[in-house]
Structures are given as structure tokens and as C-alpha cells.
Amino acid sequence: MSESGYAALAIGGSAGSLEVLCGILEGLVSPTRLAVVVCLHTASREIGELCTVLSRHSALPVIEAQESAAVAPNQVHVAGGGYHLLVERAATFALCAGPRIQYARPSIDVLFESMADTYRRRLAGMLLSGANGDGAAGLRAIHRLGGLTIVQSPETASAPEMPQAALKLFAPDRQNTPDQLIDAVRGISRLAR
Amino acid sequence: MIKPRDPDAEAALEADDIALEVFIHALKLRHGYDFSEYSRASLKRRALELTRKFGVERLGDLIPSTLYEPALVREIVSHLSVPVSSLFRDPEVFLRLREEVLPMLASWPRINIWLAGCAYGEEVYSLAIMLAEAGLTQRSQIYATDFNDYALERAAEGIFNRQNLPEYRRNYMESGGQARLSDYYHARYELMRMRRELLERVVFAHHNLVTDGVFAEAHLIMCRNVLIYFTQPLKDRVLELFADSLVRGGFLVLGNKEALSATSPVADRFELVSATDRIYRLKRDGV
Structure with a gap:
């Protein structure tokens, strides 16, 4: 399966994912028609700092995803803390202040499921290192609607539980090492439509 | 492909x-x-x-x-509906209310406060505590409304889970709390019940922002983490309802991720008090 034709890339991660994510962002080719949305388990006060750190590794602007703003191409949108982040059918962001899901807010499942509904086959989802099961159900939702699903191979993850939980739930399209993840985003961003 | x-x-x-x-x-x-x-x-x-x-x-x-x-x-x-909050949620907002808004409210002989979307009541009690510490209780009236009847009943009971107490305590301190939070509740097993006196000047009522009109003439309206669930036309209508409900110079407090956008039909009726804490004030000269 090649990497052309995607409109959006959803990335989720938790413990041990930051370094991998920085590498992935370095792989993004700019300008791109791809919109990138990132959900890490972070506290609300760290979002500005997180965007600053990530932007050092990205040719694309890295910004906090704002309520009702467009999921714009050629940008990396990052979920802030304290709220769940969702994507509406019109490709705009929505927030929800509901309870934590599997101890997480923002929840990767919530983001992935709403993006799966919106982008269907034109969505690629990546689930990285993490010490809990958030994101597995969301990645499966992407899979069911025909999107591309990639997990970081558990043996390369400093916290393997998150990719393992996805592997337990269904068979994702790929298990990639960090280097392969970088190659994948290079292709996905270059060939996005 | x-x-x-x-x-x-x-x-x-x-x-x-x-x-x-x-x-x-x-x-x-x-x-x-x-x-x-x-x-x-x-x-x-x-x-x-x-x-x-x-x-x-x-x-x-x-x-x-x-x-x-x-x-x-x-x-x-x-x-x-999504009734999630905590006591003094976003304490920096309550600190600014305490330091900058309450002194202004104190210039009115009577202070009407409308908490629109009060959910389980965390903000009702937070506000009642602040008013008490500012010595304004007797001059205040809080109208706490929600369209969720179950939530209204819970709010009136004022019973919260003690498991969240460390967070509540920290929030209270950071909001400029002048006493100890434990002065305001009775602990019982894993629950805490807010002191009944805090409700002395509180009225709970059913009100649906989608379908109901002006509720009261208010000097302060707090409506946090409600508008995020609404589409833009409904947001605009509700903001207009708030503008129509406020006295001139009255304050509006929205949630941390909600803004009165420049494109809103009522944008020019308000002036900005704090961008970070999403506090606005209805202009005195009106429109």
C-alpha cells in the first residue's frame, strides 16, 4: 500500500513518544496538502511549551488546535490539555470538557474516532509509545473506515503498552520502527491530496 | 493509493x-x-x-x-449534557474575579449573578465562597440555571467526591482563598457536603439557553464550557441573550477556550477585560 492520497494524519502518543514524534515531524515535507493533528497526554499548562519544542523539529507551523478553527493543511495542530479534541465533518475542531476517558483528557480515542468519521479512507493514523490503552479503539475506528493504520513497533517503544493494546484489538496495517515512521510521513506528506 | x-x-x-x-x-x-x-x-x-x-x-x-x-x-x-467541573476550576480566573471584578460589582447596591449552565454546582459554591469572603453575600443573589434537571438537583445537594479534594484545595489556594476550604464543607466518608449557609442567596432554576429568553437582569454572567458545544449561530444567539441580560457595565465570563469573536454580532457591545481569562464587560454607553 503506497502513501498517496491522504488528507490528514492523526498521531497519538503518551509516555516515551515525544522523541519519536520529533523525528516524525522532521520527516514532514513542506509545503504539503496534509493536515497533521497530534494528541499527547499533556497537562494544560504545558501546551505552549510543547508547541515550542515541537516547532523546532517541524518545517510546518505547530499550533494549539483552537475551538472551531479549520483543520488546515500544511500545519501541525496539537491538542491542548484539559479538553477532549474532536474534528467535525466540516473539518473544524471542536472541544469537549467531558470526563477523562481511560484517565486521559485529551483522549486519543476521542480524536481518532471523530477524525475517522470525517476523513474515512483519506486518514492515516499513527499510534506511538505509551503506557496505557488509550488510542487502540480509535485506531481501530480509523481501520474500519478504510484509513491507514500504523503502530510504532512495541519493541522500539519505551512504553510498549499503547501499541500493544492496538495490536491486541485488531491487525493494524503496519508496525513501524521510528525510522520507518519517518519514511512513512515523508511519503504521506509529499503525496497528500 | x-x-x-x-x-x-x-x-x-x-x-x-x-x-x-x-x-x-x-x-x-x-x-x-x-x-x-x-x-x-x-x-x-x-x-x-x-x-x-x-x-x-x-x-x-x-x-x-x-x-x-x-x-x-x-x-x-x-x-x-456534559456536567464536568471542579471547585474553583481554572483558579486564575477566580483570582481575577476576586481581585478585579468583585470590587467593581461592590459598587452596585444589589448584585445579581447568573450562572448559566451550573451543572453539578461546583461554580455556584466557588462563587458563593468568594462572595462571602468579600463580604458581599447579603447584597448578592445568585441565579444558578441549567436545562438538566438531574444536574440541578445534584447542584442543590452540593455533595462532591472527596477524592478530588487535593485538586479543590489547590485550586482554592491559587484562587486567592482567604480561609481553609474545610471551613466550607462537612466531610463524611468519601464524600464532602458543602455547607448549607452557602446557598443562602442562591436560587436554582430550570433554564434552557437554546429555547428560553432573558432570565434576569444581571451584573455578572458566568457561562463556562457551555458554548463550546454549540454551533456558531446558536453561540451568537446565546451571546446576544447575555448582552440583553446584563446591566450596562455588567461582566461576562466565558470558559478558557471560548472567546467572544470579533465576528460575533454582539462583539461591539462588549469591551475586553481579560483575554486570558475570557472576561468581558458590557459597554456603559450601550448600543
């Missing part, structure tokens, strides 16, 4: 989308609760949670319950 279409998966998604719209319509026609202008992504999520709660398989299975089991409507509505 991307994968070939999966007609079954797409058909299932489309069926769910239609079921959600029919469910929303049924709720409105049968019970008068209008969710049609709620953002769909999180509403769909809550509706799907409701299917699990009711032990039914599909979204469409909620429709018969909505139509034929009136006893369930309370539960349905309660589940579709």
Missing part, C-alpha cells in the same frame, strides 16, 4: 449519522429539548455512550425509548 472503499463500513456510518439526526428530531418533537444546534462530533459520542448505558446495540435503537418511554427522557437529557 488509499485502500478501496468498504461499502459496508461507509453504509454503517451513514446509517448512524441519519439515526443521530432522527434521534435529535424525536427529542425535540416529543420532549422539547432541542439539540439540533449542538456540534455533532461530541454529541454523537455521547449518544453512542447512551446506547451502551441502555444496553442497546445501535444509535437508532435510542429512538423508540425517546418516543415511548417518557420516564427515560431525564436520563437521556442528563447524559447528553
Whole structure:
């Protein structure tokens, strides 16, 4: 399966994912028609700092995803803390202040499921290192609607539980090492439509 | 290339989308609760949670319950709203209220406060504590409203889980609290019950921002983490309702991620007090 034709890339991660994510962002080719949305388990006060750190590794602007703003191409949108982040059918962001899901807010499942509904086959989802099961159900939702699903191979993850939980739930399209993840985003961003 | 279409998966998604719209319509026609202008992504999520709660398989299975089991409507509505908060949530907002807004409110002989969307009441008690510490209780009247009757009952009870106490304590301190939080509640097992005196100047009432009009003439309106669930036209209508409900020079406090955008029809009736804390003030000269 090649990497052309995607409109959006959803990335989720938790413990041990930051370094991998920085590498992935370095792989993004700019300008791109791809919109990138990132959900890490972070506290609300760290979002500005997180965007600053990530932007050092990205040719694309890295910004906090704002309520009702467009999921714009050629940008990396990052979920802030304290709220769940969702994507509406019109490709705009929505927030929800509901309870934590599997101890997480923002929840990767919530983001992935709403993006799966919106982008269907034109969505690629990546689930990285993490010490809990958030994101597995969301990645499966992407899979069911025909999107591309990639997990970081558990043996390369400093916290393997998150990719393992996805592997337990269904068979994702790929298990990639960090280097392969970088190659994948290079292709996905270059060939996005 | 991307994968070939999966007609079954797409058909299932489309069926769910239609079921959600029919469910929303049924709720409105049968019970008068209008969710049609709620953002769909999180509403769909809550509706799907409701299917699990009711032990039914599909979204469409909620429709018969909505139509034929009136006893369930309370539960349905309660589940579709999102009543999550904590005492002194976003303490920096309460600190600014304490330091900058309350002294201004004190210049009025009588202070009407409207908490729109009070949910389980965390903000009602937070505000009542602040008013007490500012010596303003006797001059104040808090109207705490919600469209979720279950939440209103919970709010009036004022019972919270003590498991969140460390967070509440920290918030209270950071909000400029002048006493100890424990002065304001009775602890019992794993629960804490807020002191009844705090409700001395509080009235709880059913009010639906979607369908109901001006509720009271207010000097301060707090409506936090409610507008995020609304589509833009409904947001604009509710902001207009707030503008019409405030006295000149009255204050409006929105949630941390909600803004009175420049494109809002009422934007020019307000001036900005704090961009970070989302506090606005109705202009004195009106429009």
C-alpha cells in the first residue's frame, strides 16, 4: 500500500513518544496538502511549551488546535490539555470538557474516532509509545473506515503498552520502527491530496 | 493509493449519522429539548455512550425509548449534557474575579449573578465562597440555571467526591482563598457536603439557553464550557441573550477556550477585560 492520497494524519502518543514524534515531524515535507493533528497526554499548562519544542523539529507551523478553527493543511495542530479534541465533518475542531476517558483528557480515542468519521479512507493514523490503552479503539475506528493504520513497533517503544493494546484489538496495517515512521510521513506528506 | 472503499463500513456510518439526526428530531418533537444546534462530533459520542448505558446495540435503537418511554427522557437529557467541573476550576480566573471584578460589582447596591449552565454546582459554591469572603453575600443573589434537571438537583445537594479534594484545595489556594476550604464543607466518608449557609442567596432554576429568553437582569454572567458545544449561530444567539441580560457595565465570563469573536454580532457591545481569562464587560454607553 503506497502513501498517496491522504488528507490528514492523526498521531497519538503518551509516555516515551515525544522523541519519536520529533523525528516524525522532521520527516514532514513542506509545503504539503496534509493536515497533521497530534494528541499527547499533556497537562494544560504545558501546551505552549510543547508547541515550542515541537516547532523546532517541524518545517510546518505547530499550533494549539483552537475551538472551531479549520483543520488546515500544511500545519501541525496539537491538542491542548484539559479538553477532549474532536474534528467535525466540516473539518473544524471542536472541544469537549467531558470526563477523562481511560484517565486521559485529551483522549486519543476521542480524536481518532471523530477524525475517522470525517476523513474515512483519506486518514492515516499513527499510534506511538505509551503506557496505557488509550488510542487502540480509535485506531481501530480509523481501520474500519478504510484509513491507514500504523503502530510504532512495541519493541522500539519505551512504553510498549499503547501499541500493544492496538495490536491486541485488531491487525493494524503496519508496525513501524521510528525510522520507518519517518519514511512513512515523508511519503504521506509529499503525496497528500 | 488509499485502500478501496468498504461499502459496508461507509453504509454503517451513514446509517448512524441519519439515526443521530432522527434521534435529535424525536427529542425535540416529543420532549422539547432541542439539540439540533449542538456540534455533532461530541454529541454523537455521547449518544453512542447512551446506547451502551441502555444496553442497546445501535444509535437508532435510542429512538423508540425517546418516543415511548417518557420516564427515560431525564436520563437521556442528563447524559447528553456534559456536567464536568471542579471547585474553583481554572483558579486564575477566580483570582481575577476576586481581585478585579468583585470590587467593581461592590459598587452596585444589589448584585445579581447568573450562572448559566451550573451543572453539578461546583461554580455556584466557588462563587458563593468568594462572595462571602468579600463580604458581599447579603447584597448578592445568585441565579444558578441549567436545562438538566438531574444536574440541578445534584447542584442543590452540593455533595462532591472527596477524592478530588487535593485538586479543590489547590485550586482554592491559587484562587486567592482567604480561609481553609474545610471551613466550607462537612466531610463524611468519601464524600464532602458543602455547607448549607452557602446557598443562602442562591436560587436554582430550570433554564434552557437554546429555547428560553432573558432570565434576569444581571451584573455578572458566568457561562463556562457551555458554548463550546454549540454551533456558531446558536453561540451568537446565546451571546446576544447575555448582552440583553446584563446591566450596562455588567461582566461576562466565558470558559478558557471560548472567546467572544470579533465576528460575533454582539462583539461591539462588549469591551475586553481579560483575554486570558475570557472576561468581558458590557459597554456603559450601550448600543
